[in-house]
Amino acid sequence: MSEPYTVQRLRGGYALVWKENGKRRRRQLNAEDRPGAEAEARSIWQAGAGDSAGTVGEIMQGYMAALERDNKPSAPRRRDAWKAMKSFWEKTDPALIDHEMCRSYADQRKAAPATIRYELLMVSTAVRWAKKGSPEMWLPPVSDRKVRHLTHAQFEKFFDGVVAPHARLYVLLGLYTMARPRAILELTWDRIDFDRGLIDLNPAGRRQTAKRRPVVTMNDELRAELVKAYEAHQISHVIERGGKPIANIKKAFQAASERSGVHVTPYMLRHTGAVWAAESGISMAALAQFMGHDDDSTTQKHYARFSPGYLKGVANAVQRRPF
Structure with a gap:
C-alpha cells in the first residue's frame, strides 16, 4: 500500500508532501540525501505531521495562544501585529515562503522598514515554533531609527x-x-x-x-x-x-x-x-x-x-x- 505522503525535491533539498483537507501541504526536511529524507519523512509522519496546523494562519493562532498561556509580555503586541498581517499570510503554506514572497509583502504593507522587519521575523519565529522548518526570509535592512518628536x-x-x-x-x-x-x-x-x-x-x-x-x-x-x-x-x-x-x-x-x-x-x-x-x-x-x-x-x-x-x-x- 502506498504511503499517504511523498518525498519530493525542494530548494536543493527534500520535503515531505501530503494532502490535508483537500490542500497540498509541504514541510522542509533536514536530510541531505534521499534515503535520509525517506527515513525522516516516516518519522515525522508517524509523529502525526498530518494532524498539525498547516497554514501560517493556523500556526500563528497556536503560537499566539502559547504566548498568552505563558503570559509572555510580547503577546499583546504580536496579537495587534497579526491583525495587520493576517490578510496576506493567513492561507500561506510555510514551505512556500521565500525572498520574493517577503518582498511582495513589504511592497503591499506600506509600513516603516522596522515594522515590516518585526512582522517578517514574527512569521519566521512562529513557523520555527511549529517545527515547520526555517523559512528563507528576506528582511529589510536595519536602519538608524529617527527620533520622531514634536516641537x-x-x-x-x-x-x-x-x-x-x-x-x-x-x-x-x-x-x-x-x-x-x-x-x-x-x-x-x-x-x-x-x-x-x-x-x-x-x-x-x-x-x-x-x-x-x-x-x-x-x-x-x-x-x-x-x-x-x-x-x-x-x-x-x-x-x-x-x-x-x-x-x-x-x-x-x-x-x-x-x-x-x-x-x-x-x-x-x-x-x-x-x-x-x-x-x-x-x-x-x-x-x-x-x-x-x-x-x-x-x-x-x-x-x-x-x-x-x-x-x-x-x-x-x-x-x-x-x-
Whole structure:
C-alpha cells in the first residue's frame, strides 16, 4: 500500500508532501540525501505531521495562544501585529515562503522598514515554533531609527485638536511619564501614589523585561489632571471611556492629527518628552532611569545630541594656535 505522503525535491533539498483537507501541504526536511529524507519523512509522519496546523494562519493562532498561556509580555503586541498581517499570510503554506514572497509583502504593507522587519521575523519565529522548518526570509535592512518628536509649538497645535477627555489625559501621561503606549493603557489607579507623587508603571505580577517599566514622578500639571480624573473614575483603569478600559488609542490620535494638521502617533510622545528633557539639560543617566533603560547607552544614542552642551567640549578643544 502506498504511503499517504511523498518525498519530493525542494530548494536543493527534500520535503515531505501530503494532502490535508483537500490542500497540498509541504514541510522542509533536514536530510541531505534521499534515503535520509525517506527515513525522516516516516518519522515525522508517524509523529502525526498530518494532524498539525498547516497554514501560517493556523500556526500563528497556536503560537499566539502559547504566548498568552505563558503570559509572555510580547503577546499583546504580536496579537495587534497579526491583525495587520493576517490578510496576506493567513492561507500561506510555510514551505512556500521565500525572498520574493517577503518582498511582495513589504511592497503591499506600506509600513516603516522596522515594522515590516518585526512582522517578517514574527512569521519566521512562529513557523520555527511549529517545527515547520526555517523559512528563507528576506528582511529589510536595519536602519538608524529617527527620533520622531514634536516641537513645543507642534505639540500645542496637536493638543488643541484632542477632544475626548480620556485622550487628553492619555496625551499628558505619554508626554510627562515618557511611558510606552501599552504601559499607559494598562495603568490602574492603585499604582498612582498621590501622597508621594509617584506613578508605578509596572503592574503587579509582570516581570520586568528589556522594555522595563519604572516608577516615575508626576509633575504638577499631570498631578492636577490625574486628581480630576480620579474624582470621576468608574473603573480601575486610568484611561477609560464610558466605564470601560481603552484597548487602543490610535483612532483618537488619527482624528486629532486630522483636526490639527500635525501627524502624531502615541509613541511620539515618549520621544517628545525625552527630547524636551535633554534640551533642558537633564543628564543622560537621569533620563535613562526615567525612561526605563537599563543603562544610558541607548539614551545617549537617541537623545544626547539634543543636550545644549552636546560635544561642545570637543569643539572648543579644537583651536588655532599662532606660531
